[in-house]
Amino acid sequence: MPGLADEKQPVPVLEGATRSGQPLTADSVAKALGPALADSRLGPKVSSVVLDLETGDRLYDKSGDTLATPASTIKLSTAAAALVARGSEYRIETKVVAGPNPGEVVIIGGGDVTLSVDGAGAYPGAGKLSDLATQVKTALAGQAVTKVIVDSSLFTGAGTGPGWAPADIGSWVNTVVPLAVDGGRVDPKDPAGEGAKRQPDPAASAGSAFAKLLSTDKVSVVAGKADVGAREYGKVLSPTIGRLVEFALLRSDNVLAEALARQAALGRGKQASFEGAMEGVQEAVAGLGLTPPTGQVDGSGMSPKNQVPASYLGGLFVRAAKPDHPELRYLFTGLPVAGFSGGLDPRYPPTADGTGVVRAKTGTLTGVDALAGVITTKSGRAVVFVVMADASPSFADARPAIDKAAGQLAKL
Incomplete structure (x- = not known):
């Protein structure tokens, strides 16, 4: 699977945009979007808001406060x-400590699912098991490793989210664990991308990959838990949280998004479970002065049970544009750019309205199509655009209708 380094470079759609260009009027936005969002391809249930990124003024509202x-x-x-x-600068640790007996080591999952065997995996800059193995060998000073114990006890509760489609588990999403190589992909270069086949037990697979790096002899791999205060033999670090957010948004990486939700829980002192993750999300969002998303049930959006208003997502962008939370800039830098990167690359040809100036996160489930992001209009003004159509008859039809609406807004 191609890493971010392989993406085409997007144009700087946000640079200076909030301070240039005349603010749009509600009338002009309504004239541009009203007909576009009345398109029958979107189905009977459409919610949308347009906000001025700088002022937060609501320029357009179509059921914007309705749950969708x-x-x-x-x-x-x-x-x-x-x-x-x-x-944004926090890095997740993956540690190895001494096991209960000589020759035994424990690899402790800290929540990093982006680990690489040797640096040639799915995520640029990932912590490498090969580096971890070198540290452990040095610490053991020639003592042979006979057993690798995999400690994945950090994450608790159900391994799959409420309402996830069984057919999606093992490909588009997977059992949520605190230790995985290449997001649990069987092949990190699988052309299926985020739909690639996943390991049935990602933590055990990571343990087996680590064991092979420690010895050419057979090393047993078992599940277990590290002793409190066990001697540390080595550790590797993930890319920064900011970089992980960019990966998750640009690629729409469901496995990574669920791991990030657990970091929200841990950072707030909650259990790293689905319930704890949602408590962490709500607390963090409340701290931003926004109404918490009590209808959010997972970190990835794979559950059709998620319910939030379009105005909530719009408010996140307005808040992120303020200077007092600079860590939130990664909400912008991780967004796909129309015609250039991520899920919006193939959706906008070079001459389309919106190419290069629509930067947004996509959303697709059966019967659901959504887009949320920032558009730099022709006049040079940055506006937030959110649309959710959650009764669409066909994503193949609804998607171009949403893209057309974004393009109409970009022309203002």
Whole structure:
């Protein structure tokens, strides 16, 4: 799977935008969006808001405070919470400590699912098991390793989210664990991308990969728990939370989004479970002065049970643009850019309205199509645009209708 380094470079759609260009009028926005959002391809239930990014003024409202299914646009909420709870520079540790007997080591999952075997995996800058193995060998000073114990006790509760489609588990999303290599992908270069086949037990697979790096002889791999105060043999660090947020948003990485939700929980002193993650998200968002998303039930948006209003997602962007929470800038830098990167790359041809100036998170489930982000209009003004159509008859039809609406707004 291609890493972010392989993406085309987006244009700087936000630079200076909030301070340039005349504010749009509600009338002009309504004339541009009203017909576009009345498109029958979107289905009978459409909610949308347009906000001025600088002032927060609501320029357009179509059922904007009505609960709707956000699909993957809810990753914006998860990302904001993780950034607030942990800070953008925080890195997740994966440690190895002494086991209970000579020759035994314990690898402790700290919540990093982006680990790489040797640096050639799915995530640029990932912590490498090869580095961890080198540290352990040095610490053991020639003593052979006979057993690797995998401690994945950090995450608790159910491993899969409420309402997740069984067919999606093991590909688009997977059992949520605190230790995984390449997001649990069987093949990190699988052209299926985020839909790639996943390991049935990602933590055990990571333990087996680590064991192979420690010895050419057979090393047993078992589940277990580290002793309190056990001697540390080595550790590796994940990319920063800011960088992980960029990965999750640009790629719409469901596995990583669920791991980030657990970081929101841990950063707030909660259990790293679905319930604890949502408590962490709500606390972090409340700390931003926004109404907490009590209808959010997972970190990725894979559950159709998620329910939030379009105005909530719009408010996140307005809040992120303020100078007092600079960590939230990653909500902008991680967004796909129309015609250039992520899920919006193939949706906008070079000559389309919106190419290069629509930067937004996509969302798709059966019957649900959504888009939430920032658009720099032709006049040079940055506006927040959120639309959720959660009774759409066909995503193949609804998606171009949403893209057309964003393009109409970009022309103002």
